[in-house]
Amino acid sequence: MKKLITGNEAIAYGALRAGVKAVTGYPGTPSTGCLSSLLAMDLADTHVEWSVNEKVALEVATGVAWSGQRALCTMKMSGLNVAYDTLISVAYSGCDGGLVIYVADDPGANAGMCEQDSRYFALMADMPMLEPATVAETYELTKLAFDLSEKIKGPVFLRLVTAIADSYAIVEIEEPGPVIQKAPLLIKDIQRFTKAGSVIATNQHRDLINRLEQAGQITTAAKINKTNLSNKVGGLGILASGITAAYLQEGFEAAALFGFIKEDVSTLEIKVTNPFPAVEARKMLEHCQKILILEELEPLIERGIYIEAQRMGYRGRITGKLDGLFSRIGEYGVPQVVQGIEAVLHLGIPEDLFSSNTQALQLAAARPITVCAGCPHRGTYIAIEKAIKKQGLKKNEVMVTGDIGCTILGMNPPFDLIWTEISMGASVGLAQGYVHAGVKTPVIATIGDSTFFHSGIAGLVNAIQHQIDLTLVIMDNLWTAMTGMQVNPGTPCDNGAKTYQEIDIARIISALGIEHFWIVDPFKLKESTDVIRQALALPGVKVVLARQECAIQAQRHGKQAGKIRVIEENCNLCKLCLIVTGCSAFNIGMNSIEIDPELCYGCGICIETCNRNALVEEVL
């Protein structure tokens, strides 16, 4: 039946069709929607979980696949970095049940983080990688990925970019396939499943290389990459990798207005990024005198083409990034297709065909990303600011390292508090480095709850072992919020999701033997400030757990923290409340500040910023 689904959901449905036994992952934009759609389905025969981090997720999925069942593991590109230690070993060992690793890259960095090209991970791990051009193709290639994995007996990558992962399209999908009910295999084979010893490891390496070669033979024979040779020999040949193929026809139409004849061009749509499609590429090189390569981010396919060209003694022209035409930055689309055609064929297409008026963009008011109205992090940021000030220090004298997720929003106005963002959990280790470097002022690390569980916990153990003077503020809003409210080990279990064992961060901190440990409510500004100030003055590792549920999520289940009222006659419109909190629930009225009752969660942080008693909490 036909369904309107996203690229992420296409992977979910494809995996179900393939009879997947387990799906694991960690949230990360733009990959999140795949696993969350499966969680929402309440499947009887398939285990679906948000794991504590990507490395653990992959290990769980691997165990399933090593037992002969099918498994899918999902993550964004940054998560692949975390899982990679495990993955390269798993690739060496291979697998029995189909093991598919879905990774989502983000050309253009729509969601922040690096424009990492994960195709290079496939190259380094000698793993096949499939890269669909559309949502519909994503569904087909997902099913194929499981089959391919079982044929070669090794894990297979499936890579999407944001524009496909988050796009909705109408896709013909089938009923879920049966989950294999056969007994799990228990294969005892240290030659395959351990790495101890040069003989074992090098034998596995040899097998791995053979598996990749076999994958190339299978995908070439199955014509997964689509070659279309024109009747015109010696003309233009375009190699389009992944999503760029979806822009070819539209680009041809635009170029046709300038005399471009699409029947004269040969195309190779590449959907198997690794192994390099050498057979198909050679056909293109034999047929065409001019080669244009369209691929987002790094020139991976292009480098492969140069190698084949050298082997064949190719004398034609190769155009792409390495000759300076295209950028390694951002998404590709119709403009790159047209620009490439013009660079090779010189049809006289004006350079400014797609350039636009930049004046309009300059007129737009800057809208820095910031915390929502009612966000508990707002209270924590202000409390840290006030504590720093009360210690006689200035904000630009105190290092506050930041982490991934909503907690990073303190980097922006009005807080301007957080200095750094590296990777999941990195705030804790990085802060220790500043202490070792000899920074004399207090060093503060900030981190969210899910990030703490994911990898911040290891940094804290290190800080305790090495007795660092460090204040760690864990901003626990009980949810993995920025990626759209996923559960983590600390999320209360009464949230309607499947039951699981909830783990209280406070118990972990206590168990680590930290002497100076406080739990504060970030909506109580004065108390939070006093605690943080106390922490800053003490030696050793201090932990402040600022805990209050994410306001968006709390409101979804009917919670309201309070109701704030403006006493008009006390307000002189000094705007101090807005300057300090930056809360979007405030509007500036004619005679006084006003509060939008739709937006206000009643956190009450603003009350303590007003020195004229113009803001009061109403008794409900």
Added chain:
Amino acid sequence: MKYDIFFAGVGGQGILTIGEVLADLAYYKDFPANFYPSKGMAQRGGFVKAQLRLGRENIGPNIPPHGADMVIAMEQSESLKAIPFIKPGGDFVLYGDIWSPTAVSLGKVPYPTLEQIAEQVKLAEARLVYVDPQRLPNYDGELVHPNLFLLGVIMGQTTLGSLISSVDVEHIIRSRFKRNTEANIFAYRAGLGMQQVVS
């Protein structure tokens, strides 16, 4: 029929719902479509954009510059980010809501005026359809949600209205919104019946 729509607004306005209704409609009519919403990072109040491409099989999700037949914008300043995408002769629909960033509220930075936006739309050779938020009607004593009201205006006053059927739009609204169905239909019809607002 090939028809591309670029959406711009801020999180919390419900602008993506307009795109979802139209994507649902394409699905209902078995018509090729690709809808690419893009929320960025903020939960509420951050820039939101989306792109709906109707009428082509296997189309790339991103509309090229000067390629959108229509822009639907629900925040005055954010509408400027759609200017590079509107096609000459296209409809530039602006629901003139203003969500001031804090720096604007504090008077630190300017906010673009409607005249400035109208000038940019003119430079892009597009037709501005401005909808004043003051015209948002009440239903049962409460203001209706602006998104479906705006969809009504769009169906009444742009070329999209001649390409898809209003009856189908209402069918999708009824099937999508099982609660508050009548309020949503009222909002849609109020927009549909609104007097000419082209400026």
